[in-house]
Amino acid sequence: MRHLSDYMPFILKKENIARIEGDEVLIGNRSLYPFEKSFFRCRETEDVAWAIEKMVTQGGGPVRAAMQAMLLLAKRMDEGRLPRDPARFAQAKERLEKTRPTNTTMARVLELMVSAIQESLGKGACCGERAGAFIATYESRYEERAFAMADIGSSLIDDGDGVLTMCFAETSFILTIALAMEQGKRIKVYTPETRPYLQGARLTAPCLEEIGADVTLITDNMPAYLMSQGKIQKYMTAVDIAVSDGWVANKIGTYQNAISAAFHGIPYFPFSGDPDMRKVGRDSIIIERRDPEEVKHLRGLATTTDTMKAYYPAFDIVPPHLIAGIITPKGLISPYLLKRVYGEGESAL
Amino acid sequence: MRHLSDYMPFILKKENIARIEGDEVLIGNRSLYPFEKSFFRCRETEDVAWAIEKMVTQGGGPVRAAMQAMLLLAKRMDEGRLPRDPARFAQAKERLEKTRPTNTTMARVLELMVSAIQESLGKGACCGERAGAFIATYESRYEERAFAMADIGSSLIDDGDGVLTMCFAETSFILTIALAMEQGKRIKVYTPETRPYLQGARLTAPCLEEIGADVTLITDNMPAYLMSQGKIQKYMTAVDIAVSDGWVANKIGTYQNAISAAFHGIPYFPFSGDPDMRKVGRDSIIIERRDPEEVKHLRGLATTTDTMKAYYPAFDIVPPHLIAGIITPKGLISPYLLKRVYGEGESAL
Incomplete structure (x- = not known):
């Protein structure tokens, strides 16, 4: 057990x-x-x-x-x-x-x-x-769902892989890496820092370091360059929401990494423990806009002039054609099959 | 004059x-x-x-x-x-x-x-x-070359455009925006902060603010989302080097923005005042690797644990097929024509 x-x-x-x-x-x-x-x-x-x-x-x-x-x-x-x-x-x-x-x-x-x-x-x-x-x-x-997803996630990682993530994919992802390591796979994880809150630098990277994973911190502008160098074989993130037409929303930056992954032929596997099939499509996703002041600071330190205008959409949305498969407790599912597997209108909790 | x-x-x-x-x-x-x-x-x-x-x-x-x-x-x-x-x-x-x-x-x-x-x-x-x-x-x-390039750059910007840049494109870009404004065009400029040094937040955005442009600061993980929202019509950066086969190197992040721009059908126009035709191809570009400690700090403040491993390639390289045209003092040039216009082996200074 x-x-x-x-x-x-x-x-x-x-x-x-x-x-x-x-x-x-x-x-x-x-x-x-x-x-x-x-x-x-x-x-x-x-x-x-x-x-x-x-x-x-x-x-x-x-x-x-x-x-x-x-x-x-x-x-x-x-x-x-x-x-x-x-x-x-x-x-x-x-x-x-x-x-x-x-x-x-x-x-x-x-x-x-x-x-x-x-x-x-x-x-x-x-x-x-x-x-x-x-x-x-x-x-x-x-806990059951986390193990179900991490068993799939770790099976998708090959020995020698470089894995890119974004923001803090929490339990399912950390467990995926832990299980892959347990399986004897030698892997490198690359963690973008995830401005403005630095979830990647402050949460993901230290968690991976704590479990003994080989983790490297990068800034949010580096993923595509690492891909072009052949350092990344898999891209995995959590999602804040997956909706019935197979679009997923996650921390801002997830989308552009998914575009770069597709450009380099790297599969993107988001984890969704509880797709929301009551949301009938991407237009039903509400993107939280946070205080622009947060973009102008890091840990309380100013990064620009006080008077600067800034914009802070906290999440972005990835279309299904950029997703190789959604890792769910029910298996690795094509985003186009999500509503058939989970049932439109269902909460999937 | x-x-x-x-x-x-x-x-x-x-x-x-x-x-x-x-x-x-x-x-x-x-x-x-x-x-x-x-x-x-x-x-x-x-x-x-x-x-x-x-x-x-x-x-x-x-x-x-x-x-x-x-x-x-x-x-x-x-x-x-x-x-x-x-x-x-x-x-x-x-x-x-x-x-x-x-x-x-x-x-x-x-x-x-x-x-x-x-x-x-x-x-x-x-x-x-x-x-x-x-x-x-x-x-x-x-000065002559800056005006030559900015005349082209400003002519490529349409009234109502949103313009994305990266890092600090300096004189040619700032002058491009100034001339476009002088021509009565209403434009919005979006400036990614450009970690780890924040050239976007500290240099580009304040310079644009100083000349009275409508500038908005974003973080480096936001460009593709803004593109998906229809906020960006042009992508313009400086380059640190353009070489004979039409590849250009610029601040890390330039490449992934170029990929996202291509994905959204947005043209990418880099400025190059002095292409280096003595560099015979992309493999001759040396990517500066800087101290990884810089990735772990912002204005001296730590962003992660002291023991964290980090990686800091300071530049990345954009292939010619992602470039709509290079803005040079000799005109807007297809990257594939660069060596014919400038002459292979020439320094172009």
């Missing part, structure tokens, strides 16, 4: 993503990592929402933090410290899901979680227990 | 690129711009070489700084403060040209300048005067 936690670096261990301690939600502070290993403490749902908006956690972190926020509310109700009002969960859900317009996983998970909690609330049952059980089931399915 | 200085922002005015003051060469310190407008003071040729290596100046700056270093040597000889030894110039040339292996302009200019100075030295003439005249001629030809 394989255990996810045996493979995961510090920030991807589930207790370090988000957990409850005392009467607070603690969120692993990815915005300070690897310079500090610290936790952001939240007393209220609003604190959790604020932390997500401020990028204290990102990628797959927000859904985990949001579930803990729901659990905290449920526990407080059980302890009689909050009125047993089902609307509180709906309000919390509404506030939390607004923090991430592009990635719909949190909204979909919270919808199921709130229904479950409200049901137990209606029966007068202990809703903290229900919330806890929901999280446990989610974690266990998440 | 148009004068280049009337169009140029602060750091591109010739006296702010490099000049002699007293017994020193002053180099406009681009590494601190726009946060500080300061000059790096050099007493010896070695100081100038060091400053170039440390990116105090870059792009078209090093050749100007190197010519001033030669002038300083010549003046000191005229004043009897240095022996009238022609080998001194050859040694200085050798040291200076090593600072920039990719861009051969400085090496080619210094070859001509050293011959001229040595000739006047052989005749017992005042070699400072000869060096000064050489620089004056260079500046005047540079």
Whole structure:
């Protein structure tokens, strides 16, 4: 029996993503990592929402933090410290899901979680227990899906490969690399730094370094040059969302790397644990636009004049013809078959 | 009569690129711009070489700084403060040209300048005067070529265009934008920040802001997304070198933007004031590899762990089939015609 936690670096261990301690939600502070290993403490749902908006956690972190926020509310109700009002969960859900317009996983998970909690609330049952059980089931399915995807991912990597990634592809990708290494494959991973938040430099590269992988940090303007030198054989990223027509959205930069990969004959394999088949096409993807000030700074240091205009679309969208196959828990799927395999209108959670 | 200085922002005015003051060469310190407008003071040729290596100046700056270093040597000889030894110039040339292996302009200019100075030295003439005249001629030809290229560049820009650039395309590009604006064209310029040195954020964007252009700063991972949104109609950069088979080398990232431009049907027009036809093909281009530590920092601030491995190729190479035409002082030239127009084996200075 394989255990996810045996493979995961510090920030991807589930207790370090988000957990409850005392009467607070603690969120692993990815915005300070690897310079500090610290936790952001939240007393209220609003604190959790604020932390997500401020990028204290990102990628797959927000859904985990949001579930803990729901659990905290449920526990407080059980302890009689909050009125047993089902609307509180709906309000919390509404506030939390607004923090991430592009990635719909949190909204979909919270919808199921709130229904479950409200049901137990209606029966007068202990809703903290229900919330806890929901999280446990989610974690266990998440672990199963991660191994299913990483088994495929690692089988796609050949001995001697150079693998390019982008942003922080988290569990599925880190596990893919860990399994490929376990299989005795000698691989090199190239990680673009991923401006402006440096998820590649601060999260992906240190996580890979922690598990002993051969990782090299590059800047976001280098991937195509490395491809032209024959250093890259596979391109793999997470996605924030995969929709029914096979388009995927991920951190800005994913798209141009996919174009360069296609130009050099390098296959692009995005991971999607939970394609959103309720989104009927690429036009239904909402690209989050963040504060342009963030483009003008790095770790608080200015990169240009105060008066400069800037633009910050946080994600981009890759068309299916640039995708060799989407790595899902159900197998490696052609993006053109996604809606047939997952069923149009399905949430796939 | 148009004068280049009337169009140029602060750091591109010739006296702010490099000049002699007293017994020193002053180099406009681009590494601190726009946060500080300061000059790096050099007493010896070695100081100038060091400053170039440390990116105090870059792009078209090093050749100007190197010519001033030669002038300083010549003046000191005229004043009897240095022996009238022609080998001194050859040694200085050798040291200076090593600072920039990719861009051969400085090496080619210094070859001509050293011959001229040595000739006047052989005749017992005042070699400072000869060096000064050489620089004056260079500046005047540079100005002519800049207007020739910017006249073409601005004619290629249509009213309403979005123009993408990369790194710091200096005089020809800034002048192109200035002339297009003078022609009443409403244009938007998008400037990728250009990690790790941020030439885009620190130099290009502030220069465009200074001349009143509508400029927007983006990160290096955004160009393709902007293209997919229809925001970009033209892609224009400088080149560090154009060689006889029509390949061009420029700051890392230029290549992947060119691939994305081709993918979206957007023409790429690089500027080359002095194609190097003595380089017989792309394999003769030397890509400068810089200290990987630079990739791990931004303005001195760490972006990852101290122990991380990184890679820093400073330039990349674009093939002719991704180039719509090279903007040269002799006109807009197909990269496939470059050697016919310029003559194989010619230095084109």
